[in-house]
Amino acid sequence: MAKAKFPTPEELSKISYTPPQKGWMDTPVDIRPGIFCWGAKEKSLKPIGFPNARDWNPTDEDWKIQENWKEIFLETMGDLLKKYRSFRLFMDICVRCGACADKCHYFIGGGDPKNMPVLRGELLRSIYRRYFTASGKALGKIAGARELTMDVLKELWYYAYQCSECRRCSLFCPYGIDTAEITIMARELLNRLGLNIEWIAGPVANCYRTGNHLGLQPHTIRDSFDMFLDDVETITGIRVAPTFNRKGAEILLVIPSGDMFADPGTFTTMGELLLFNELGLDYTISTYASEGGNFGFFTTNEMAKRLHTKIYSEAKRLGVKWILGGECGHMWRVWHQYHNTWFGPIDFLEEPVSPITGTKFENAKSNKTVHIIEFTADLIRNGKLNIDKSRNDHLKVTFHDSCNPARGMGFFEEPRYVIKSVCNNFYDMPDNTIREQTFCCGSGSGLNAGENMETRLRGGLPRANAVRYVHEKFGVNMLANICAIDRAALPPLMDYWVPGVRVTGTHELVANAMVFKGEKKRVTDMRGDPLPGMEGKENV
């Protein structure tokens, strides 16, 4: 990204929603820098055995795909239609009422009509009609059908990677048509032709070999933990010593790898480990199953399953009783809606019970995975934590519901309960922008690359706009969330649209407020900022 030429917020917010005069089928795709991500490289596709591994550039005329690509595409499409009722149904029943049109953050922030969920769907539906319905075969364009050409394929690629699979449109659709599902199918199709993006393919290849997206090898994970645990010691005087790959632990902790490596994610991990240390929890972290997130989910269903088999197999190998999952958005969509189906029945683990409170996590009794926010909410509810809320008084906090836990689980009260229990100043954003109506950070589903920054900032505008509302009205200066992508994507978004608002994981706030046994006099919070009344005092 050429920083000098990058548009200012004033320039970027001049958005036209007026569609062009010419119909969308006659408007060829314009692959614009700042919007698209670089194509997947040979070195990323080869190790995972994906087809058509080669280096290619989306701005080139020739995308170097298979000779018989059309055949592959249509054959795969027929196969997917047979495998997924959702797909066939969503190809058939859209009435184009337009209720979804202005629900997409990419459309609101960009105005490109093909980012209206209905048109995003039509891109694929038009192909479906041409090759899989009698009316489309017979009547062609008048039936809304069109030939699958290279230009059409390019258009499909361009827009399949401008959808973050957030499912906001599906909430408003009278038939529940889920554009995430359509994008998932489009990406399945594109992956058969080697048309992925490197920002997804790279992490997938890493994850396959090293167990995590960042490609952290076992000793690096250990070093990284040691580094921020030094910080923990400086701040609290407590030395936390997590174990790795330890057999016989009660609980396997799996967090997104982003939280192992870069702040503010590492602050969240620091908070989590301090909490467990305080509780004396019998847990271990695996360097093999060192990723809760699943970028494979953004390629093909099979790849998603290939990546996450490791979590349960590692739980089995280590002999733990159940699995505790960290703060991460799409990770929880996959864990909640897919894991049990892929890997069940999970009969080698036990139904999760909190060893501290004795609470049975009834709702997780079959797949044996508990969300760390559920775990902590239960601790707080049972009065097990010694909390000094005033330690977060320097923060005015709002909460960003991540799309996936919001519309794939309905995870609204638990995180708010935790945050309100550890912070005195909490302000929700306006109703139409939170909970089930939450807006994406703009960078979900593997789109948090650098080269598509314009897409990210545009897509993040509705979220940022809502943050700005509480920032101006209540002085909110901290945006809490339960997602590692959020922790990576929201800071630049805030810097751009709402300077002065920072981003935090929820367990960072918990650790800020917790009074630990044997802690030294706390003068700073987890990120080293002075606690209220401690300004000017330094950690020694």
Place this chain on the structure above:
Amino acid sequence: MGLLFSFFSVCVLALIAFVGVKTVNLHFLFGVVIPYVAFIVFVVGLIYRVMKWGSSPVPFRIPTTGGQEKSFPWVKYSKLDNPFTTLGVIGRMALEVLLFRSLFRNTKTDYREGPKIAYGSTKWLWLGGLAFHYTFLVILLRHLRLFTEPVPYFVTLLESLDGFFQVAAPVLYLSDIIFLAAVSYLFLRRVILPQIRYISLAADYFPLFLILAIGLSGVLMRYFYKVDIVGVKQLTMGLVSLHPVIPQGIGVIFYIHLFLISILFVYFPLSKLMHMAGVFMSPTRNLANNNRFIRHVNPWNYPVHIHTYEEYEDDFRDKMKAAGIPVEKE
């Protein structure tokens, strides 16, 4: 293009019926053969389409959750927007099908310089859609008068409620007015709102024009160009009793009405109108959000090739040992 094409298609269809009956005298074809064929196509087509959907499995349980999930006993969960039980799912579906729950959520984005974006509630589409579907249903039920002898009480009751205001003779039905207004609204928003016009296809305009033409021909027949209603009932009763008759002198407008309905019946299973059946099968709505509680089975789940722990340890054993991480093979 889609708009004009659809408009003229419906005009031509009406003209075909007019010419067919008025000048070519094909009463039997338009009064008996085509309605029978249309009905069979409708039923068979509907079943075929539903079976076709049914033949694709639901590999994953993917409800779109519209409210708080069930977790702890002390957290109140949203039983209808995020159901955990089958009963809750039935409730959610009932709300969806009978009251258009999701459309009721509709908002309108208001974008102003700054930028400042606000989202206001907008119920017009919900209201228009609801009015359209319910008056369509009422009109359909009122038509049972033509297919039953004696006429069931609920049909008579419906008629008297519908004609409550006792205006004009024959009594003006409220449903007729609301229906025509609602169809017009659904059409006009497609033409006037630039984004909706942009996404609209012939497949969107055609059923609207067709339904509008059916409604108009019905209204014309009832209030203006009167047809021989006794003859009409003879014909319709003949159809249901499988002893078709063609009474003389019913009036050509009736045949136009009947032909357009036949076209709608044939068109129905081929088109987006199948959303009527499809909504019941939508996996983001008709499944409970209890994935971690009860396992959902995917019939085509298959084993996949993975990078095993053993392979991982082989890759990194020395580094693991050096970092003090336990290994299986020393």
